[in-house]
Amino acid sequence: MTLVGKHILVTAGPTHEPIDPVRVIANRSSGRQGFAIAEAAVELGGRVTLVAGPVALVTPPGVDRVDVETAEQMADAVMTSLPADAAILVAAVADWRVEPATTKLKKGDGPPKLKFVPTRDILAELGSSDRRPRLLVGFAAETERVVERAIAKQIAKRADWIVANDVSGDVMGGRRNRVHLVTSDGVEDWPEASKEEVARRLIARVAAALG
Numbered sequence: 001m002t003l004v005g006k007h008i009l010v011t012a013g014p015t016h017e018p019i020d021p022v023r024v025i026a027n028r029s030s031g032r033q034g035f036a037i038a039e040a041a042v043e044l045g046g047r048v049t050l051v052a053g054p055v056a057l058v059t060p061p062g063v064d065r066v067d068v069e070t071a072e073q074m075a076d077a078v079m080t081s082l083p084a085d086a087a088i089l090v091a092a093v094a095d096w097r098v099e100p101a102t103t104k105l106k107k108g109d110g111p112p113k114l115k116f117v118p119t120r121d122i123l124a125e126l127g128s129s130d131r132r133p134r135l136l137v138g139f140a141a142e143t144e145r146v147v148e149r150a151i152a153k154q155i156a157k158r159a160d161w162i163v164a165n166d167v168s169g170d171v172m173g174g175r176r177n178r179v180h181l182v183t184s185d186g187v188e189d190w191p192e193a194s195k196e197e198v199a200r201r202l203i204a205r206v207a208a209a210l211g
Helices: 032-043 071-081 122-127 146-157 195-210
Strands: 007-012 047-052 063-067 086-089 096-098 116-118 135-142 161-166 179-183 186-189
Touching: 007 032, 007 071, 032 047, 032 063, 032 195, 047 071, 071 122, 086 122, 086 195, 122 135, 122 146, 135 146, 135 195, 146 161, 146 179, 146 186, 179 195
Parallel strands: 007 047, 007 086, 047 063, 086 135, 135 161
Antiparallel strands: 096 116, 161 179, 179 186
């Protein structure tokens, strides 16, 4: 199997949505799974663009990395990186953002009144785009009804595959993962493995799907 001649677009890590100049809305994503997927794609000869949120990870050799902070920046970077043969959206993008204050919010002023608005839905945008990659893969991090919600996400976002995992433990910051691959053919329950092993298995499937 090979990805020679194929452009693989990967997102990884969290996004940080500013509340004020020092505070952000964030999550526990380490970016390890997305970085491992980018590295596995390069190992099979692919040209890889990795759009990374704020993480403390070394760029895998041969990967073209684009650093972003917010969901809006990540969405823009993804769209700018098209066309791609496959897009694998691993990043744990914040679902909500606020209009950030221009000065630091002070504790003495009491709890701030924050108005939350949805961030851009990158997977859904790609799913309905006329520049949609040939293979569109999303990730679903859930704490309950994992497979059921992954199936619903695949349909709603028009994704080809959804990789679902239970993040109620230490998966987002840890080094191992246990995932379920949701495709049009059904659901595959993969055994727990290192994130590198999960990445290689997923990329092998991507290479086979792209022919």
